[in-house]
Amino acid sequence: MKRLFPLFILLLVLLSAKLTAQEIEISRLKKHIFYLADDKMKGRATGSKELAKAANYIENEFKKYKLQPLGENGYRQAFEAKVRRVIVPDSIRQAENIIGFLDNGAPYTIVVGAHYDHLGHGNFGGTRDTSHIGQIHNGADDNASGVAGLLELARYYSSNKIKEKYNILFIAFSAEELGLVGSKYWTEHPTLPLDKIHWMLNMDMIGRYNPDNGLAIIGYGTSSKFPSIFENISSTIKFNKSKDGNGGSDQTSFYKKNIPVLFFHTGGHDDYHKATDDADKIDYNALKAILELEVKVIDYSMLHDKMDFIWTN
Secondary structure: OOOHHHHHHHHHHHHHHHHHHOOOOHHHHHHHHHHHOOHHHOOOEOOOHHHHHHHHHHHHHHHHOOOEEOOOEOOEEEEEEEOOOOOOOOOEEEEEEEEEEEOOOOOOEEEEEEEOOEOOOOOOOOOOOHHHOOOOOOOHHHHHHHHHHHHHHHHHHHOOOOOOOOEEEEEEEOOHHHOOHHHHHHHHOOOOOHHHEEEEEEEOOOOOOOOOOOEEEEOHHHOOOHHHHHOOOOOOOOEEEEOOOOOOOOHHHHHOOOOOEEEEEOOOOOOOOOOOOOHHHOOHHHHHHHHHHHHHHHHHHOOOOOOOOOOOO
16 A cells, blocks of 8 residues: 555646646537537537538547548548438438547547537427427527537647557537437447447536536446546536436437446436527536546546456446
8 A cells, every 4th residue: 555655746747747738628619519509509400411511620620639530531430310200301411420530549539429419409309398399499407518528628638748558539420310320330330340449428418507517427337447447536516427328419329339327417408409408508607617627537447457248237
């Protein structure tokens, strides 16, 4: 123990210095969310020209951070998604995952993901208030908040001047609202081998932190390594760990492929899947704190050998 204690202190100092030198920036988070959740984006429905604009925005950010393209056509991985909840004339829709790779020359890779589609005008199912059908569902929390987190972590790790022990693959998934279609497609057609994945981190609705409930971190039981990773992690926000790897978001697709997962989620609220989920309602200070917590989790996970997987059901 006398040998481990100084090492632990040194690690905390290094992590603190790293966060101080390369901070998560609220101004960038606001920029991303206000762009993606603007009325001009018309709710980012799968197959829409507005979602194509969002895809271009994400790709340009990946290029800015000098991430390597790891789609099937540059940064893009195209697929078809079907609307199943209601009958619509355009039920088959074209979609694309946007994929950028931070290559550290490592044998294994951490996947960081978030979906960038939403409900459009709420007319293909999913809206929680039928009186809102026809109105723009901006999806600021769901899931412009997660995409902002994805882009900010991409910027953070690509510009921190540290060659990490693991590579990081950043994926913006499409067609999540149609049934996790984009993440299912990627895990069935992976652009890097699934057995080379250390673990997967998913962000979906991380913008409406409620201090009474705290942040949910789902998937804690999917690897025996997570308890030791979290043992010495603290945060300015309250967080609760849940063992199950399943859940209503894209980490489920990875969990079903025997990959350890963590899903970060601030929970439901009155604006969920309504036309009132707007950018000015996001708690940007808490969002910053959540991403700082995620940096700690990612960094501590890099101190471990490749994760084992535990089926939690």
